[in-house]
Amino acid sequence: MKKRVRLYNFLIDSALFFVVVIIFSALLKDYVAEEYLKYVMIPLYYLYYFIMEWTTGQTVGKMITKSKVVNCGTDEKPKFSSILIRTLCRLIPIDFFSYLFIPMGIHDRVSKTELKQF
Template identity: 50%
Template sequence: MSNRQYTIPDEIIASNGKRFANVVIDYVARLGLTFVIGMIAAMIGVLTGNEEILIFFQNITRIQELTIGLVVLLLYYNVFEIFFGTTVGKLMTKTVVVDEYGEKPTANAVLIRSLCRLIPFEFFSFFGTPCVGWHDSLSKTYVVNKEDLRISKELFHSFEQIGENPEAL
């Protein structure tokens, strides 16, 4: 039996267009999540009579707003990618996050991936081909077309099995 390891071929990496769609869809999903969190906090404030929560949201500063946005960004990507290997955007574009061997990435890799999203101008790292950004390369992860990954891995493993059982001939 061969001990070769499957690795991600460039041709199954998601296109720039899909990656851009992921960014837009995930941004809208994060805005929605932030809104829901704000509404829940406001309802808790109203139901408990804690006006400080309502006053906080009425007088929120730009720094507090950005901090909440960063916390939601980190929670959103970490929860979705650690537990599901995907996000709302990736679900819609039929892409998935994998490690260099086409497997679900470790929680550490996802955490690194999420933190790297905070690098200034990280968005510009996607202008190359194949479409691999800094948060991909630094975490050793890839965003790939889900169906292409399945087919590519099947082909790899079927070629690996050739010659394994000569008695079957």
């Protein structure tokens, strides 16, 4: 898997999430103080990855780049627990940078999943 595809996935998903943050900010500005909005948005960010990868094996970025999360060595859909571990590993601060140094990132390696293009 080329690092470029992972970068595209990240950029597409981040841009989509940025739009969601703007929409939520506008909708919730009368109900939630701006400084507390991050307490809603941060969990929503991780929930996005978890729900999308658990239900479809793909986020919007992965759909666009025609890639999917599968179990290592197979094309099987990962279990709930694997996707949960994968999502929790995204909380590790150096996870995003791990792709610069190793072919499989931390959240792939620990959850025993990988990204395949089809």
